[in-house]
Amino acid sequence: MSTTDQRVAVVTGAARGIGAATALRLAGEGRAIAVLDLDAEACAETVAQIDAAGGRALAVGCDVSDAGQVRSAVDRIATELGAPQILVNNAGVLRDNLLFKMSDSDWDTVMNVHLRGAFLMTRACQSHMVDSGFGRIVNLSSSSALGNRGQANYSAAKAGLQGFTKTLAKELGKFGVTANSVAPGFIATDMTAATAARVGMGFEDFQAAAASQIPVQRVGRPEDIANAIAFFTGEAAGFVSGQVLYVAGGPLD
Numbered sequence: 299m300s301t302t303d304q305r306v307a308v309v310t311g312a313a314r315g316i317g318a319a320t321a322l323r324l325a326g327e328g329r330a331i332a333v334l335d336l337d338a339e340a341c342a343e344t345v346a347q348i349d350a351a352g353g354r355a356l357a358v359g360c361d362v363s364d365a366g367q368v369r370s371a372v373d374r375i376a377t378e379l380g381a382p383q384i385l386v387n388n389a390g391v392l393r394d395n396l397l398f399k400m401s402d403s404d405w406d407t408v409m410n411v412h413l414r415g416a417f418l419m420t421r422a423c424q425s426h427m428v429d430s431g432f433g434r435i436v437n438l439s440s441s442s443a444l445g446n447r448g449q450a451n452y453s454a455a456k457a458g459l460q461g462f463t464k465t466l467a468k469e470l471g472k473f474g475v476t477a478n479s480v481a482p483g484f485i486a487t488d489m490t491a492a493t494a495a496r497v498g499m500g501f502e503d504f505q506a507a508a509a510s511q512i513p514v515q516r517v518g519r520p521e522d523i524a525n526a527i528a529f530f531t532g533e534a535a536g537f538v539s540g541q542v543l544y545v546a547g548g549p550l551d
């Protein structure tokens with residue numbers, strides 16, 4: 299593929315963590331990247347790293363749970379970078395609490411960012427994919443989809459994303475669009491650092507405790523997840539659709 303028909307990938311929540319690593323990895327695969335996050339300025343570091351590596355990237359400020367902002371962001375990406383053909387729904391938040399303490403807003407915030415956000419972004423991008431006869435969608439699920447204490451909201455959203463993914467695969471397959479889900483285990487990012495702080499542990503001790511329970515005896519890095527996403531978004535993965543890949547350093551119960 300020449301640079302004139304370079305495919306455009308949108309990575310949500312790409313200012314840091316797994317999203318930033320994915321943006322860099324997909325840029326390395328020759329994709330032009332829309333680096334999307336709540337605040338465009340927070341995307342500057344990821345964009346600068348892509349630029350420095352000789353890639354092409356655009357910082358886009360957008361709250362994925364806001365329909366108007368999503369519409370404008372995808373229109374702008376299509377105009378300034380090109381029609382999006384790859385979408386990674388990665389933006390996420392935690393509002394952990396045991397069920398009896400979980401507020402309406404803890405529930406709604408998590409549903410809105412993960413589920414509504416993935417729905418709005420996918421609906422806005424799919425017409426570009428269908429029109430071009432090519433699309434790759436990856437939704438970030440989690441090992442918490444199998445159930446996790448203190449995460450009734452998050453585990454429901456992450457399990458919901460698996461059903462969403464399989465439905466997209468069935469509806470969009472005939473248009474050359476695949477949809478898959480990557481479900482990380484423990485990955486060292488600001489998200490897990492915040493969880494360590496919430497439970498009153500130092501991040502190093504928290505990671506060591508997690509690593510001792512993982513068969514490969516280490517916690518994950520954002521690049522571990524970016525590698526799996528690069529496979530699903532690759533040109534060669536057109537016959538792989540509707541799958542959920544747990545990337546967790548071992549099998550899960």
Ligand SMILES: NC(=O)c1ccc[n+]([C@@H]2O[C@H](COP(=O)([O-])OP(=O)(O)OC[C@H]3O[C@@H](n4cnc5c(N)ncnc54)[C@H](O)[C@@H]3O)[C@@H](O)[C@H]2O)c1
Nearest residue numbers: 311315316336361362388389390440482484485487488489
């Ligand atoms: N870190 C882990 O151990 C882990 C495990 C399983 C799944 N995940 C999932 O992977 C994804 C990335 O996680 P991470 O650890 O890199 O998290 P992170 O907190 O480091 O980064 C998340 C990014 O999403 C952005 N974001 C939040 N709400 C947004 C919104 N409404 N609109 C646009 N952007 C928004 C944040 O600003 C942030 O830059 C999330 O969906 C998370 O649930 C993470």
